Amino acid sequence: MYESHFGFSGAPFQLNPDPSFYFDSRGHASALAYLKFGVYQGEGFIVVTGDIGAGKTTLVRTLLGGLDRQQVVAAQVVSTQLESGDLLRAICTAFGIAPAGKTKAELIAGLEAFLTAVAASGRRALLVVDEAQNLSLEAIEELRMLSNFQLEQHALLQSFLVGQPELRKLLESRSMEQFRQRVIASCHLGPLDLAETRAYIEHRLKRVGWQDKPVFDDAAFEEIHRWTGGIPRRINLLCNRLLLGAYLDNTDEVSATLVMQTAREMRGEVGESAFVAAVSNPGTLGQDPPESAAAAVADPVGESGVLATPMSTAVRRVHVAGMPVSRPLLCLVDSPASYMKACAFASESARQPGLPPVVALNAGGEDELTLPGELGSVLPRPALDIHLDIRPGRYAVRAAAVLEAFDALLQELQPSAVIAMGGDDAVLTCALAAHKAGLPLVRVDAGKRSGDGSADSNAILLDRLAGALYTNELTTHYTLYREGIPAERVHCFGNLMVNTLHLTAPMATQPEATLKREGSSTRSLRAEDGYVLVTLQFDPESTRVEILSDLVSGFVAMPPDLRVIWPMQEETRFALERVGLGRWIKNSKIDAIADVGYLEALGLLQRASCLLCGSDGALAEEGLALTIPVVRLIAGATAAEAAVPGVVREVERALALVGEAVTRGRMPLEEPGYWDGGPAARMAQHLSEWLWREGASIGARVGQGGSVLR
Structure with a gap:
């Protein structure tokens, strides 16, 4: 429309990648030099990462357009969740090898014959895999195996992996050690x-x-x-x-x-x-962007061949619900579980007259709170999510960055109250700043203790700072009473996870459908003693063989009418295959199925007799909310971790607890009235009344008082 008016010959700012518009910035020039160096080397892997829109595809097309076709035979594959077999077919198709109807062995043989012919003609084969962050570990391992093809002393295939920053995290896993040894260079495209x-x-x-x-x-x-x-x-x-x-x-x-x-x-x-x-300067959050935007990332290549991510103080705001965000309820979250609770609370608070909208605040990156894909359209969301994007680091450095960013948010948002939904160091730092600023502070899940004082320091401090404490069960009231918390500050409303389960449980996939889709028998669902759901996952590089063998043999030795359903991630399956247990599992009472989505896992959990999880606590909170016995096995757990109820270090002890739990059955409800799906509504109603009684002008206190860093 405007091109002819300004005398342009075409559109200057089209979104489609076009090598003719390639711009040789410092970062792009460096990355292109790496790629050309890789082509010259003719072997190994080169990894190029960059954020969405950083120009990776244009860079790759520029490289391919400049290659001498008489010297290099290049092919490009755009990965979209390709498994190893699909990846092989895609590679064959990209090189012009017809893969239709062939087995994996035939695909590999055909590809090797093609690459050998290319090398015999004096040319080299180059494979570029774009969007490589979507590849599975098994697919990446397949690429590594292809790099072993040689003619005399020369590699037959060289590969470039191009993807978003998630690719770097994927390659940093311990199971990728052999792959990292093949990486000859890597770079990251910054802004x-x-x-x-x-x-x-x-x-x-x-x-x-x-x-x-x-x-x-x-x-x-x-x-x-x-x-x-x-x-x-x-x-x-x-x-x-x-x-x-x-x-x-x-x-x-x-x-x-x-x-x-x-x-x-x-x-x-x-x-x-x-x-x-x-935004690089958290001191002006919510205002127009600051004068200096995020600086380009220029990390040196680490020993592993993968770039390290520096600590960042960028701010990411997502999911604006279309309502004005004025003096909100600021919920501090630190995990997907605490974020799910914030979602449940946001839904009910919106129905409570007089309560402002809920804003969720996370000190880390957006990826740390990613909900399972199925829940995106199921759970209500806060009016706004804010991610400070402050990366892990030394406590003092990270706390300072969190405090500075949070101070700016207080100035901008002037929240009506701050609600601590999580309990990590960043949540404690923000809660302390809110308390110093005179803001009403609410603590959710108050009174929980592990029994190890050193592990409870954050929880104890948060409970002491809060003006209102919401608990899951009445038994925690005595804990708070012994610690000197006045009874009028403590209120038992139930577990917010129950709210999310009331929304998600009706949509959970029935176990029969999940098992049939995975090609597994449904006999576990008919076992007299039920089944144990296992969400434990293992790293093939770091897991001790005896742990795996003791666990599998322990499962087999369980009572005949008790079975095990174990959704396995690829790394766990690799770990079992590596020690010779993979084939044995298939012939045992263990239904080892592929890893499933959240709603499928929730369906399996609802019918389970017990949940055995690992250090990540997958489905543990949901299990407790459903009164299902939960056992957490953390091999090599610290004293503080081992002090948490239900956490054990030894496989034998974990299996004993599982057996006891199955015999005992589901836990009785201590307060049946608090498990009706209404904890969020009760919290919202109390908060509305409590804030009205407080009668504090938060905006004046924060706005006139200036920075809380004083």
């Missing part, structure tokens, strides 16, 4: 700095014949960088709208004011997570 952002925009404009019409003033470039964080795709999105806006306004000038107005409009249309997703 553009201010000077590069300007040069990038001018470069794309000049490619279509720009003659300074429209004119971009200096401040406009600064605003564009501030709003986009230097991410090329976001720059394209914004600049495309800027040119359209200038055309519609019949102006030949792009000013800072136009950039600001346009960016705000776009943020309202698509949400901050899709447009302004990273």
Whole structure:
């Protein structure tokens, strides 16, 4: 629309990757040099990662377009959750080898014959796997095995893996040690700095014949960088709208004011997570972006061949529900389970007259609170999720970063109250800051103790700071009473996880359907003593052989009418295969099925006689809410971890507890009235009344008092 008006020969800011628009920033130049170096080496793997929209695909297409076809036979595969067999077929198809109807052995043989022929003709084969973060561990292992093909002393196939930052995390797992030894170089594409952002925009404009019409003033470039964080795709999105806006306004000038107005409009249309997703200065959260956006990542290659992620103080805001966020209830969460509780509470608080919307705050990254895919459309969500994106590090350094970011949020949001849904160090840091600022502080899941004082320090401090404490069961009241907490501050409303189960349990997949889909018999569902659901997972590199053998043999030795259903992740299956237990399991009473989704696992849990989980506590909270006995096996647990009820270090003890739990049956409900699916409603009603009684002007206290860092 605007191209002819400005005299352009084409669209300068199209979103589709186009090598003709390739911009040689410092980061892209370095990455391209790595790729060319890899082509020159002709062996091993090169790993290139970058955030969404950083220009990875354009980079790859630029490389492929510059290759000498007489020297290199290149093929590209875009991975979309490919397993090893599918990946082999995709590779054969990319190289022009017809894979139809062939077994895996035939696929490998055909591919090896093709690669040998390529090498015999004096050429080299190059495979580029894009979106490689979606590959399974088994598929990556298949790529490693393909790298073993040789003709004399020369490798027949070289591979480049290109993907999002999740690829780096995947390759850092212990089971990938052999693969990492084949990585000859890796790099990460970071965002553009201010000077590069300007040069990038001018470069794309000049490619279509720009003659300074429209004119971009200096401040406009600064605003564009501030709003986009230097991410090329976001720059394209914004600049495309800027040119359209200038055309519609019949102006030949792009000013800072136009950039600001346009960016705000776009943020309202698509949400901050899709447009302004990273802000480097937490001191101006919720305001317009700060003067300097996130700096480019220039990590050196570590010993493992995979780049390390530095600590970050970026802020990510997602899932704006369309309602104004004014003086909200700020929920501090630290895990998927605590976030699910915040979702349940947000739904009920929205029905309570007079209560403001709920905002969930997580000190880590968005990936740390990722809900299972099926729950995205089931659970109600808070009005806004805020992720400080502060990476793990030394406690003092991380606490300082959390405190600075949280202080800025208090200034901006002026919350009506702060609710501690979690209990990690970051939650405690934020709760202390809220208490110092005079904000009403509520503690959910109060009174829980492990029995080991050193492990309870966060819980004890949070309970002492809170003005209102909400507990799951009455037995915790005596614990709080002994610690000097006044009884009028403590209220038993039940477990918020029950609220989420009332929403999700009716949608859970029936166990019969799950087992049949996995090709497994449903005999476990008919066992007289029921079945034990196992969510334990193991790393093939770090798990001791005796732990696996003791566990499997213990399962087999259980009573004849008690069976085991074990959804296994790929790493766990590798671990069992590695010690020779994989085939044996198939002939035992253990139904080892592929890892399942949340709603499928929940369906299995509802009918289980006992849950045996690991250090991650998968489904433990749901199990307790459903009154199902839960045993947690943490081999090598610390004294503090082992002090938590239900946690054991030895396989033999864990199996004994499982047997006792099955014999005893489900736990009786101590307070039946509190397990009716209404804990969130009771909490919301009490909070409304409590805040009214408090009668504190939070906005005045925070706004006039300035920073809480004093």
